[in-house]
Amino acid sequence: MRRSLFPTMVILLACTQGLTAQMSPGARSVAMGGGGMVFATGVDAVEWNPANLAWGGGWNVSLFELGAVGIGSGTTMLDFYSIMEGGTDAPSLIAALPADGITLALITEGFGTAYLLDALDELPSGANTAPLAIGSPLPSVGLALGPVAVRVRSRVRQDFTLSKELADLIGNGFELANVQDYAVGNTGWSSVSTSEVTVSYGTTIGGALSLGVGGRYVMGHGMTQGRFFEPQIDLSCFGGDPTCDIMVLQTASVEARDGTGYGLDFGASLELPMGFRVAASGTNVVQRMEWDENQITGYSARYTDSDFDNDLGLGIEDYLDRFSSGEIIDPNSVSLAVYQASEGFLEGSYFPQVFRAGLGWRSGGTTLEAVGIKVAPRGRYASAWDERVSVGLEQKLPLLTLRGGYGFSQNGITQLTGGLGLRLGPVHLDAGGGKFSGERLDSAPWDGYFGTVGLQIRAGGQ
Amino acid sequence: MRKYSNLERLWSVAVAAFLVTGCQQTDQQLPFELAEGEGATLSIGPAGGTLSVPPSFSLEFPTGSLPTSTSVSAMPLITDPFPQDAGGPVPGTAFDVGPVGTTLGEPARVEMAVDPTLLELGEDVLLSIAVQRATGEVSTFESTYDLTNGVLVAEVDELGPMAAVVSVDAIAVLSEAPPSLLGGTFPPPAPTPAPSGSAGAPGTLVFQANCSPASRPCFTTGLIRLWADDVIVERMGNEIFLVNPAVRVRLDFLTFDQFGLPTEVVGEIAIGGDLRARFNSTVTGYDLEEGVTTGPGTTPSPTTVNVSGSVMTIGQTTSASGVVEFDDDVAFSIVGIGTTQMMVAELEAEVEFENDDNTVTYGYITAHVRLRVPES
Numbered sequence: 001m002r003r004s005l006f007p008t009m010v011i012l013l014a015c016t017q018g019l020t021a022q023m024s025p026g027a028r029s030v031a032m033g034g035g036g037m038v039f040a041t042g043v044d045a046v047e048w049n050p051a052n053l054a055w056g057g058g059w060n061v062s063l064f065e066l067g068a069v070g071i072g073s074g075t076t077m078l079d080f081y082s083i084m085e086g087g088t089d090a091p092s093l094i095a096a097l098p099a100d101g102i103t104l105a106l107i108t109e110g111f112g113t114a115y116l117l118d119a120l121d122e123l124p125s126g127a128n129t130a131p132l133a134i135g136s137p138l139p140s141v142g143l144a145l146g147p148v149a150v151r152v153r154s155r156v157r158q159d160f161t162l163s164k165e166l167a168d169l170i171g172n173g174f175e176l177a178n179v180q181d182y183a184v185g186n187t188g189w190s191s192v193s194t195s196e197v198t199v200s201y202g203t204t205i206g207g208a209l210s211l212g213v214g215g216r217y218v219m220g221h222g223m224t225q226g227r228f229f230e231p232q233i234d235l236s237c238f239g240g241d242p243t244c245d246i247m248v249l250q251t252a253s254v255e256a257r258d259g260t261g262y263g264l265d266f267g268a269s270l271e272l273p274m275g276f277r278v279a280a281s282g283t284n285v286v287q288r289m290e291w292d293e294n295q296i297t298g299y300s301a302r303y304t305d306s307d308f309d310n311d312l313g314l315g316i317e318d319y320l321d322r323f324s325s326g327e328i329i330d331p332n333s334v335s336l337a338v339y340q341a342s343e344g345f346l347e348g349s350y351f352p353q354v355f356r357a358g359l360g361w362r363s364g365g366t367t368l369e370a371v372g373i374k375v376a377p378r379g380r381y382a383s384a385w386d387e388r389v390s391v392g393l394e395q396k397l398p399l400l401t402l403r404g405g406y407g408f409s410q411n412g413i414t415q416l417t418g419g420l421g422l423r424l425g426p427v428h429l430d431a432g433g434g435k436f437s438g439e440r441l442d443s444a445p446w447d448g449y450f451g452t453v454g455l456q457i458r459a460g461g462q
Numbered sequence: 463m464r465k466y467s468n469l470e471r472l473w474s475v476a477v478a479a480f481l482v483t484g485c486q487q488t489d490q491q492l493p494f495e496l497a498e499g500e501g502a503t504l505s506i507g508p509a510g511g512t513l514s515v516p517p518s519f520s521l522e523f524p525t526g527s528l529p530t531s532t533s534v535s536a537m538p539l540i541t542d543p544f545p546q547d548a549g550g551p552v553p554g555t556a557f558d559v560g561p562v563g564t565t566l567g568e569p570a571r572v573e574m575a576v577d578p579t580l581l582e583l584g585e586d587v588l589l590s591i592a593v594q595r596a597t598g599e600v601s602t603f604e605s606t607y608d609l610t611n612g613v614l615v616a617e618v619d620e621l622g623p624m625a626a627v628v629s630v631d632a633i634a635v636l637s638e639a640p641p642s643l644l645g646g647t648f649p650p651p652a653p654t655p656a657p658s659g660s661a662g663a664p665g666t667l668v669f670q671a672n673c674s675p676a677s678r679p680c681f682t683t684g685l686i687r688l689w690a691d692d693v694i695v696e697r698m699g700n701e702i703f704l705v706n707p708a709v710r711v712r713l714d715f716l717t718f719d720q721f722g723l724p725t726e727v728v729g730e731i732a733i734g735g736d737l738r739a740r741f742n743s744t745v746t747g748y749d750l751e752e753g754v755t756t757g758p759g760t761t762p763s764p765t766t767v768n769v770s771g772s773v774m775t776i777g778q779t780t781s782a783s784g785v786v787e788f789d790d791d792v793a794f795s796i797v798g799i800g801t802t803q804m805m806v807a808e809l810e811a812e813v814e815f816e817n818d819d820n821t822v823t824y825g826y827i828t829a830h831v832r833l834r835v836p837e838s
Contacts, residue, residue, distance in 0.1 A: 184743065233606070238816065333502075335520045
């Protein structure tokens, strides 16, 4: 069976124990179609709307929250897997890919990702994972005491783009007859690993209005950016000399560590008659993020046509080990490939301002929410799914809470979600998940999956 | 002591946080760019290393490239223009790399950023990295150009001024079938000079052609035309050029039969250059050196020739790599040009393509070389 870089990474990251979702923090929100902002309470309110802390009361501890989001375009996740594994249907799936290839965004919980990468490092061959990403030493936990709450959140975000031609090379293996077609195009990747500590406070003004503010300290653990370069073809090898490399693919990446940043969130919430509530919040309304620009490390690797052999292709550790050990970049001693891989590396390397507004209705055990989210077009860590409208429904039953939701975005992505909550006294175990689908303007599919599990202890309050 | 309301507390926190965090984020910049005109000097030993002048140039020495620790330098070449012998230098790509004349034990990898927007249509296929050697000669190297990222790569064997050059001496390899050659009548050889009063002995008939970037560019002389067959076009595309071609052909027909057809020949045929092809997003090159000499060795020696129709069969030839062939057929035609004669000789270069089932398919590049009788 073929073992190649991309599928293995996807599988490993998607199966990580210890994940969290950035796009919809909290299992409740995930289950409600990415809504859940209007009536979020306790620790959940820190990232959704700090003003809600004023309404909650009581206390609440988030012991863990594990989640992952994966969304891609160009093909479906299952078809992507089949392509990468060189399945029998790979040729037809590759032929159906759009001209700009495949994109894939993954967001995972940082502590769990660190665990996974450590496991990779401990492989017999000692895979060099530094060019891809690093995780976080801090787990995602939280504490809310009445109007004050603190949330620690670690996450890793990775983005991949893969040209159609390179998908062909990986999926079908190297074929000399196709050598003039191979192209790398926009193939590349980026990742960022951070931990955030957010302290929020909410207070009521009069009896119906609450306002909230949150301050966030961001620790950047690592940020990478890499790209492939177009294949170098050696025409003199066309005759079949087995010692001759017909094609050489070069890749280079850069990595920064030790980033620090700050963010400021605001929120407001207004209680209306008949169980209605309107709310608005802004995350990272004011923010800064800086990385240590004097400690940027460069890596490079070269692959040949034989590395893509259908039978003898490399495994993930082999691909990663091909990267150089990495050196702090010296402008007088950097290859042009590494230099080009660093272009735009630090530009926009801060988190987007996210503005949300929502209307909710609650009566007895039934909650209904509609939330719209807008992202300021600054910074490069905005996701295709960040801007959306979500509608969510929550129904509390004895011991159980049922949730469902639907969301859609302007760029054609839709999501259908569901979830379940189990309440055993103060212990709340919540799970939510769903599926992304939809089509881009060029009819290429959006596809993805996400899920979050959270365990909280709640006492008092709403 | 005054008691603050919740709203006042919230406002205070917000203002304090705003002051702490400062104004909006601005983009961080990488500290890698050198000042304009600034170069780099680095000591590189036998273990190898990389010298760079970002954002345009890097030179990677592998292990064993430099025998001893050497202070290697690279400076943008601003004052002295790079010679145009091998083509026009692309602006901003010329670098003075020293110590000039250092011969490398292992070739060093040069990477140059060449902005595709600086190139005219079609020039990307004609790009090469050129080095001015210590002798003053300018050599181009087999180069690969990444059309997506604008990176030109070559491996060089000597240090000296370097630049990305666009060759003006390039022959397009055509994809249609070459025209048929129809043979013709060999002109009588000019008699050798003889002592006054007596008839001269029969002389020899010489046809020759010479062109190269350093002397007479082949493109301007029109001495050579090239065609690729379907196999070549299928595997390499239809944008193929022979860049900086060099042609050196001399056929000296020594003896003739009673019909005026040659029976013995001595000479050599050599065609070289950088065969360039544009693939999907890459231009790649291949150092083409095809040549044969008449006779059993690499030094030309007389051998038989038999002319039949439009084909002359040369009895024995030896390739530059020492492979001996017998009865080598060469199609030809001879036509009169003004007061002299021109021979067009057809030569073929074979290119092997391995298939996925390990079989080999052969493609052929056909060259028509125009030979003339030299002026006495």
